[in-house]
Amino acid sequence: MSSTNINLIDSFQEFKEFKNIDRPTVITVLEEVFRSMIRKRFGTDENVDVIVNPDNGDLEIWRTRVVMEDGFSEDDDLEIELAEAHQYDPDLEVGDDYIEQITLESFGRRAILAARQTLVSKVLELEKDEVFKKYKDREGELVIGEVYQIWKKEILVLDEDGNELLLPKTEQIPADYFKKGDSIRAVVYKVDMMNSNPKIIISRTAPEFLQRLFELEVPEIFDGLITIKKIVREPGERAKVAVESYDDRIDPVGACVGMKGSRIHGIVRELRNENIDVINFTTNASLYITRALSPARITSIKIDDENKTAAVYLKPDQVSLAIGRGGHNIKLAGKLTGYEIDVYRENDEVEEDVDIEEFSDEIDSWIIDELKRVGLDSAKSVLALSHEELVRRTDLEEDTIQEIVRILATEFE
Numbered sequence: 052m053s054s055t056n057i058n059l060i061d062s063f064q065e066f067k068e069f070k071n072i073d074r075p076t077v078i079t080v081l082e083e084v085f086r087s088m089i090r091k092r093f094g095t096d097e098n099v100d101v102i103v104n105p106d107n108g109d110l111e112i113w114r115t116r117v118v119m120e121d122g123f124s125e126d127d128d129l130e131i132e133l134a135e136a137h138q139y140d141p142d143l144e145v146g147d148d149y150i151e152q153i154t155l156e157s158f159g160r161r162a163i164l165a166a167r168q169t170l171v172s173k174v175l176e177l178e179k180d181e182v183f184k185k186y187k188d189r190e191g192e193l194v195i196g197e198v199y200q201i202w203k204k205e206i207l208v209l210d211e212d213g214n215e216l217l218l219p220k221t222e223q224i225p226a227d228y229f230k231k232g233d234s235i236r237a238v239v240y241k242v243d244m245m246n247s248n249p250k251i252i253i254s255r256t257a258p259e260f261l262q263r264l265f266e267l268e269v270p271e272i273f274d275g276l277i278t279i280k281k282i283v284r285e286p287g288e289r290a291k292v293a294v295e296s297y298d299d300r301i302d303p304v305g306a307c308v309g310m311k312g313s314r315i316h317g318i319v320r321e322l323r324n325e326n327i328d329v330i331n332f333t334t335n336a337s338l339y340i341t342r343a344l345s346p347a348r349i350t351s352i353k354i355d356d357e358n359k360t361a362a363v364y365l366k367p368d369q370v371s372l373a374i375g376r377g378g379h380n381i382k383l384a385g386k387l388t389g390y391e392i393d394v395y396r397e398n399d400e401v402e403e404d405v406d407i408e409e410f411s412d413e414i415d416s417w418i419i420d421e422l423k424r425v426g427l428d429s430a431k432s433v434l435a436l437s438h439e440e441l442v443r444r445t446d447l448e449e450d451t452i453q454e455i456v457r458i459l460a461t462e463f464e
Contacts (some may be wrong), residue, residue, distance in 0.1 A: 347373035
């Protein structure tokens with residue numbers, strides 16, 4: 052067997068080791084490659100059988116021609132004259148089929164090398180298609196890979212089969228830091244074909260990533276006893292997860308958090324200390340918004356269902372909690388509930404006081420000095436006292452006092 056032939060057989064050996072390609076496809080591709088070689092050489096392949104055994108890389112080509120009377124053969128590719136046939140097999144008669152095996156060597160070195168080339172490129176194409184299909188079906192699923200190369204804008208990750216996955220900077224949690232060889236968990240975010248190469252983007256910032264982590268840590272979610280209704284995230288900062296249980300005996304929030312937070316700790320660590328609020332889902336809008344704004348405690352709420360807006364009233368010390376660091380809390384609560392949420396302080400005691408000096412255009416400066424002398428330096432401090440008390444404390448006439456009180460009172464109407 053010539054070395055060229057061995058080359059080609061080697062290609063099959065490689066070929067059958069391709070893990071992603073099923074056997075029928077292997078056989079079809081091989082057959083197609085050889086049939087094109089046969090067509091080039093004989094002009095037709097309809098009377099040729101190609102037998103491929105992908106298990107051991109064997110290949111046989113058999114060509115069948117009909118035996119004709121001498122001088123009557125019109126097409127040497129389909130027919131053979133009796134005299135020529137008798138050279139190979141003296142028992143043949145006119146009308147019989149003459150079957151011969153065609154060796155690979157007879158095709159010549161160049162044809163075989165070309166076939167090998169075609170074979171390799173077809174295999175690569177199939178491999179790429181397989182990878183594309185495999186990952187297209189896995190969009191939104193969790194993958195584990197190893198960091199292979201780190202660039203400025205993205206990280207190249209290899210999965211267990213050596214397929215290339217890309218983790219762009221935009222899909223990384225801000226606090227993520229990876230070194231070559233690190234193991235990495237993410238979800239398959241988007242799969243495209245770019246110049247006939249599959250481009251697989253993975254993400255650690257997608258809400259699906261958090262959902263898959265919950266499914267891993269909380270068996271009740273995986274079993275379908277608890278449903279995650281919605282997840283909103285500000286990656287690396289905060290996340291809110293609305294959960295619902297169809298079984299009254301299960302507390303969905305407790306199940307997700309675990310004993311002393313045991314279940315949620317692993318997720319928080321994976322997400323680089325992202326704060327996760329797990330809340331009970333409800334169709335009651337005001338209750339849902341109240342829960343979504345946790346940890347802040349709400350005093351009252353007004354909802355406009357038509358415009359999907361909600362006005363939330365809180366005690367002054369709760370306002371900053373409701374808004375959260377960098378406004379994340381209120382932003383996520385709005386995304387989670389679908390309402391635009393406005394936060395207001397409870398109004399009674401919160402009205403701003405006004406410095407007495409502000410009224411210098413309406414009250415004479417000597418009167419202001421007199422009020423300040425007795426310690427009344429703001430509008431509210433004056434209004435808090437009765438007329439008699441003001442007359443007693445200051446050296447001002449009753450009429451003057453009445454006028455001052457009227458001017459100051461109009462400011463707060």
